[in-house]
Amino acid sequence: MNQRDIKSFERLKERFKINMEFAIRIGQLSTCDRAQVGAVLYDPKKKSIKSMGYNSSLSGHPHCDEVGHLMVDNHCLRSIHAEINCLLDVQDAADCILFVTHFPCINCAKVIIKKGIIGVVYLDSYRKREETVSILEEAKINIALFEEVVINPVEYMEKFGNSALISR
Numbered sequence: 001m002n003q004r005d006i007k008s009f010e011r012l013k014e015r016f017k018i019n020m021e022f023a024i025r026i027g028q029l030s031t032c033d034r035a036q037v038g039a040v041l042y043d044p045k046k047k048s049i050k051s052m053g054y055n056s057s058l059s060g061h062p063h064c065d066e067v068g069h070l071m072v073d074n075h076c077l078r079s080i081h082a083e084i085n086c087l088l089d090v091q092d093a094a095d096c097i098l099f100v101t102h103f104p105c106i107n108c109a110k111v112i113i114k115k116g117i118i119g120v121v122y123l124d125s126y127r128k129r130e131e132t133v134s135i136l137e138e139a140k141i142n143i144a145l146f147e148e149v150v151i152n153p154v155e156y157m158e159k160f161g162n163s164a165l166i167s168r
Contacts, residue, residue, distance in 0.1 A: 053086030
């Protein structure tokens, strides 16, 4: 690896770390105290963040931290998940990577697929289900645990088969 490749590798590694740090920080704004989840939508071609989201109630409606949870089958229905809040206002999420503090649920995974996201990098395997992994893999979405990706982000990016995504 030459000097230029080493610098590119280090920059990509740093961007991945920062994206996950942002997801963690934005998750701290969550109004549902069952899980502080944050999500960051990253465009690797433009090397920029397109959107961020955290779990919270609908605007103008009571939040869990104000009135308590609305529980059905061990799920709080009052909150909109961080992934959905992150993707709601984005017109074009195609070819982006979603950094999320917790592994997406099946409903969030469906929206991730519909939006054309190419990768999901998660920090915590909270409620990671085989069915969710399966539909993401069927859709050719590259899912990876953050700890594994940050070791070699170039290898993760090369899985997409698009050198523009890892351009210097």
